[in-house]
Amino acid sequence: MGRNGFQININKDNIIHNFNYIKNSTKKDVITVVKANAYGHGLIEVIPILIEAGCSYFAVARESEAKEILNLNIPNIKILVFETLENLSILDEHKNLEMIINSLEELKEAIDLKLNFSQLHLKLDFGFARNGVYYEQFEEVKNLILQNDLYFKGAMTHFFASTPDEMLQIQKQFMETIKFLGIDRFKVIHSQNSAATLLKIGDGSTHVRCGISVLGMVDIGLTDNNIKRSWSLVGSVYNIKNFDHLNFIGYERISDLNTNGFKKVAKIKLGYGDGFSKKNTNILCHINQKTYQIVHISMDTSFILVDDSVNEGDLVEIYKDFEECNNYLNMAHYEYTTLLNKRIPRIITKNTLK
Known part of the structure; x- marks a missing residue:
């Protein structure tokens, strides 16, 4: 990576x-x-x-x-x-x-x-x-x-x-x-x-x-606790900027966005060029056991509204909660996982997911 x-x-x-x-x-x-x-x-x-x-x-x-x-x-x-x-x-x-x-x-x-x-x-x-x-x-x-x-x-x-x-x-x-x-x-x-x-x-x-069950996913509406998830999408905060120095977040004017009281934006190296569709705009990601909103997605980067507890280098996980993401995107998890293309490295790990 x-x-x-x-x-x-x-x-x-x-x-x-x-x-x-x-x-x-x-x-x-x-x-x-x-x-x-x-x-x-x-x-x-x-x-x-x-x-x-x-x-x-x-x-x-x-x-x-x-x-x-x-x-x-x-x-x-x-x-x-x-x-x-x-x-x-x-x-x-x-x-x-x-x-x-x-x-x-x-x-x-x-x-x-x-x-x-x-x-x-x-x-x-x-x-x-x-x-x-x-x-x-x-x-x-x-x-x-x-x-x-x-x-x-x-x-x-x-x-x-x-x-x-x-x-x-x-x-x-x-x-x-x-x-x-x-x-x-x-x-x-x-x-x-x-x-x-x-x-x-x-x-x-x-x-x-x-297919999907071997890879740790089950159809919507089914439950089998014996099937273990085998996939996670993770990266790090690349940088953080204060709104005081910005007029835009990506290509969006800050004044046109609902910033929900946040005053900082974090950039991550993930965008629709990786298959992370703009449909994910406003989806929640996880940083330091808290959820934050992804407010803009461009080809190579996305932007997250963050608070003072988030620092550069902090781990970001996207699609951590499949059920929550399925409901937000109105699609199954095996649809949006499939969209992510080969530009994103796949890394083999052990015993890190439940």
Whole structure:
């Protein structure tokens, strides 16, 4: 971290704990989702931690993310790509790479191209409006499977519902369809996202497919005290100025701001160029166990109203209280953590977060 810069601390022990908790409590292998730079945690930082925990199966959204993992040259791992690959020849080049078939048309194309179906997963759609073969096409899919004697690496679906009853219904439909298509045609069966995994919904699946829970976050509305937070955004106060010498805070005229009686402003090295969006304006941060308001965000810096107890070099933590920040920003924590880009260093730590 540069002088008074910001960094994201990644707690290694807590990630390993979360992975083992999910694996042991479900008695299933875990496909760990590390898309979007591991939800902002840092892909190349998190992968080795998960390998140490015993994970060998990873999932990403994009081909570019898969290539980033491949470039690490880690043996004996599998990488599943949710979206259709732009370059299908990469499957021949990397036998540990797997891809989702996201439509009936893609299934037909895979048959025509004679792709290796031991690297392909078939996605079934039960009304999520994302990807997948939908129920009106299941009969045709079965005919293609039988005519071409297809054996897939896996089958999957995605829960779009937020209530346990709806998830249970989707899982039931999913397993009924797998049996209809021929359960022996699929080596790996996976449907459970983090929410369904923690709710123990997913009978019949062979694997759980978790991202945010392994990384220490749970869906809004869920609670599991066994999941340990593994992420913090911290830095230091760079300098402090008194209003007596200022007309502006950043690009905002002081007279146009509600300063709430404060007479000093602290600058920190974090801005929207780091993915810290202007939407965070007026959010609270923590300094010396007190909360202070961030009143302006520019590309490389942000400004905090502070009192006399704050000094240059004091530690600043942002997003310390996920629930409070979720409510203020009207978005989930795994959304704004993902926004923070690679300009912010990711630092591996141990036993610093609860």
